[in-house]
Amino acid sequence: MRKQLFLSVCLLGFLTFSAAQKKEITLEEIWGGEFRTEYMDVLRSMNNGTQYTILNFDRSAHSSSLDKYDYKTLQKVETIVASSNTVPYFSSYSFSDDESKVLLATEVEPIFRRSRLGIYYVYDIATKDLVKISEEKIQEPTLSPDGSKLAYVKDNNMYLLDLTSKSTKQLTTDGSKGTIINGVTDWVYEEEFGFVRAFEWNSDGTKIAFLRFDETDVPHFSMDVYGSNLYPFQHEFKYPKAGENNSLVTLHMLDVASGAVSDVDLGSPYYIPRIKWMNNPNDLSVQTLNRHQDDLKLIAVSAKDNSTSLLLEETDAAYVDVDDDLTFLADDSFIWTSEANGYNHLYLYDRNGKLKNQITDGSWEVTSYYGYDKKHDRIFYQSVENGSINRDVYSISTKGKKKKRLTTKEGTNSASFSTDFTYFINTFSSSETPYEFTLHSASDGKLVKSIKDNSALASKLAGYEVTPKEFSTININGYDLNMYMIKPADFDPNKKYPLFMFQYSGPGSQQVANRWMGTNDYWHQMLASQGYIVACVDGRGTGLKGRDFKKITQKELGKYEVEDQIAAAKKLSELPYIDEERTGIWGWSYGGFMSTNCILKGNDVFEMAIAVAPVTSWRFYDTVYTERYMQTPQENPSGYDDNSPFNYPELLKGKYLLVHGSGDDNVHVQNTMRMIEALVQANKQFDWAIYPDKNHGISGGNTRLHLYTKMTNFIKENL
Template sequence: MLALGCVALSSAQKQKITLENIWQGEFRTEYMDALQSMKDGSHYIVLNFNRSPRSSSLDKYDYTTSKKTETIVASSGEVPFFSSYAFSDDESKVLLATEIEPIFRHSRLGIYYVYDITSKSITKVSDSKIQEPLLSPDGSKVAYVYNNNVYSMDLKSKETKQITTDGSKGTIINGITDWVYEEEFAFVRAFAWNSNGTKIAFLRFDETNVPHFSMDVYGQNLYPFQYEFKYPKAGEENATVSLHMYDVSSGNISNIDLGNQYYIPRIKWKNNPDELSVQTLNRHQNHLKMYTVNASNNSVDLLFEEKDAAYVDITDNLTFLQDDSFIWTSEMDGYNHIYLYNKDGKLRNQVTQGPWEVTNYYGYDEKRKKIYYQSTENGSINRDVYSIGANGKKKKRLTTEEGTNNADFSASFTYFINTFSDATTPYRFTLNQASDGKELREIKNNEDLSKKLEGFDMSRKEFSTININGNDLNMWTVKPADFDPNKKYPLLMFQYSGPGSQQVANRWLGSNDFWHQMLASEGYIVACVDGRGTGYKGRDFKKVTYLNLVKHETEDQIAAAKKLSELPYIDENRTGIWGWSYGGHMSTNCLLKGNDVFEMAIAVAPVTSWRFYDTIYTERFMRTPAENPAGYDDNSPFNYPELLKGKYLLVHGSGDDNVHVQNSMRMIEALVQANKDFEWAIYPDRNHGIYGGNTRLHLFSKMTKFVKENL
């Protein structure tokens, strides 16, 4: 495997990374796309794509040989190119997504087809673009959302029923989430079939009183137009969300009374077709309740509840076992761990425990009474796969390579496909035994990419810790390949710093990492420090920023920059920092509040006031502006523009539906009125990712020029 710090040629003989290399896909990695185990436990599915000619296929592989046994369906003739798939529970049919059109971060419109695996026939669900189609468990029907209403299509008769009729843009949404739920609770489909296909539970959002937000769209038109949607900013009114039950045979819809719930972040059917689990949260998001709804009479019983002094995180780790006892993850003991509950909601036992975090829950093997999970037991920057008995005994580490391991288990829990990478090794896929982790064979690797990168001027990412404000913070550093400790180098710091996030991780490189490598080859040292508030070091470390977002994080970055500047090879007069989104807020704050430390900052798509951000995210960490005005204003950089001394580049997309360009406009106005010199760029119609065509290339060209001219 490639070791980036071990160079066979002198750096002078190696090719320097260019922005074109990065943003035109030259360092793209190979994946196993949409990997899924089949229920027989002996086969798995991979979605394969060909670029020329453009085509897609759903291929079936044998676990024991890793050989393809058949192509289930491929794009050709009446089957158009498809980009994703979903099986019915009985695996008799597969839903194919075509002509996908993104809406927001997770939501999309598309034309969908149902492919019958036995008859090899294909059925178009609708001539119109629809959202979130879902096959019934037996594959006989497909439910979906169109124009904010829920529909169901019988695949045999081709009859379509409209289940709800009151859906209307900007007022009522049935079966899918509103903008803020999609962004912050990370789901779009807000309906679900029960286990025998006789009921559909769905959420209804009444966003009538949610304030409008509008963005100018410039496009190629003579006159721009305004794109409007409902966006509840911190302290403003949210949509009223309610739960409803549709009976397939009668067509009746029932309203479910959940009492004084405010948010409904998850619904999930149990194995019993008459029992639905519903999670609710209060507005402060520090009191979660889980209810059982009896679908036969609509009665509601409290199953379980959890409270936290700060907030309770929402995850998808809830798993109901055959008898409807359930597995749950929680930070209640100070670290994220696995708990096993009886079907009545009483705690049976804490399965995992220790000063480390469970970072992924993979599943429960009922036959062997084993739970499989991923954790940070081998250090917070690493990930390993483990098995453990449901009683918390006989824990076994199943992966051996230090770095990031992620498993996909067969349905029978006989095998798992491990995806491994570290900071010097691109993704490697292996077949392993679930019983002991033994590697059976390599399925795919990225050795071609490794060999290509051997010809480029690259440096090893060095991991360490730095003691700042009483905490040992994780850090990585990238130095020039020809680093000379007797020379002085400028320092560019990168961070994100958001609650529960992690940038210092032993995993394969992303696009930003390649840019940092490019800068290192030009004579810069790049460093990243995960300060207080970031994740995977326990509840208290993460939640110390509660009610004061950006305060402690800014203090940590300023202190880290000061400490790094004491190193003999760092030029203390040439220190910069950059970040995107939350990281852009941070880099702006650091330049202003640390104006005696930082000479330069780049902020891309930054928040500049939490008053401008959405309810769910912001209030989770800050409560409302009325309750916590100082928390909102004391670290809002447009309230102290006079502190700017260094060089500042501010970048935003005008079509950012997430962190609105309003944030940058207010910052710009404050700096103008303070008569401060700075640079800024607005990318027309680009969203929070600021991409499309040559946009990223242009953006990073501008950023590179700014770094070279000012650091």
């Protein structure tokens, strides 16, 4: 008797129309926005906790307004500021801490993934005065806590604007492109540590701590930009590839009154991924990392004399994650997250760094930390306590008592809390329910009001061939791996179907989750309608199943993950309704690295693979990400090369499609070009496509429609 493969299958209910009555999803509909999901407007909770603000746009009139709403009624209370003859059209905003002034952004243009340049104004709510900060475009303008001053970066130097006297003072003078950066991050910090503004005001506005990056010795990277003119040009920036020089990063303290800048001696740390002031205006916290990122220190700095003391040190045999969960309570005791006990949990330390107690505990992960309600001594967080493919919102005391589950629906729940933690807006979805937005009481999770849902989308999809994801686990290499499968609407267990696998597989990632569909899911539904079975398996190295499961791939990216996908494909091919002669796999970015390796190392299993924007050698990727998992190429050459697909192109037997954007500043097109050259020299035939000037997302205009049409045709012809 065949061994039972699927465990705990969740068959999710859709409206039951016969397949013959339903339409098949088309690529034109997917990329034309036919199934666009309605989302909540981005809101910011006001200090009073009972109101929030939303930035509203009238595209036809090219106007914008910042409006205030009431949580309880969800009704608009007033317009704080709107574009007019005197106020320019603005596309984003931020308040001073006391909400007396609003910073308005205009003429914004992107630099990299998170960084922006723009023309900015300060609007005084009481007087309605409007001050233009600079005639030139600047970065990261930030108001002081009382709104009287504003710091910003222009041309890699820091400036201070006094809003009372309207005078501007240049704070640093050594900044220049390609060498010194003051107050904002370099490319690799922005991409991998996830922040741009590298300066912070203290709580009383008397000091600014900032980072200085010396990227003089970081190698240049250049990309051809083809554009629409007669000659292409080169876009150059500093990009440290694995094993190469990073920026030298140092911490400095600015005294606002005198303008004096002093150095803070942290003992030459390799990375400074976070700085954060405590509640005491004289105390700054700094997180430092060594190059291997397996030793993280939390350091206290006194702004009085720049002296330092060690608050906490965390080490790991693999690496220590950096996050934004650090929260200082009124007495500067602090909340910290750590994987020290094998799962990501919350801890409470006193102001001197002594552990008071572990707050959450169990063989499950805290996935988001939302904040601390000091009035009621409650911490709010999200976790996978209700199964690793689900998310729920909880509250708990700092002593780890009085835990309360605040969400009730099984699926993915996330929360946005009012400033005083009176309310939260819950975003819920599952694989059978599109996004729903509801207002709840934070004390008990009780529903206050429904805000928005996607019932119109659900009704529309009732007329299409959409089949439920079947969630299960599959035992591979001794592990129960999370999996989903999508079958054709007219599935017949007596027929044989081609198997098309999708995965990402990067460290700590998750694709098998009980949440609503994204664009790839709609495409997979379309493929299922055309007679394919689509499956996704989260193998070893993915997240939310504990530290050891996630970090098993250390120093061997692409080894265990590939073994798991190959083994999963073999096991799925044993099913009576899978045609073992027609197995394909695809992925994007890390997933493209994986699908490329799978068709080579699994050439007796996979007949077809598609790789979009793949890494083909970790030697080409950036220092921070790559060395976190691999150490340097000099230290771990076999880890880099044994799993680099262009080192064994001769293994290719099946059909292979390779796709990249030439303007990818993240996974450089160099990866694909080296793969192509290796395949050519091995005399292996393959298909490929380069999208001119497109970045890692390969989008814009008809680009996505063209790409997915190409991939669909490739599947039809070769699977």
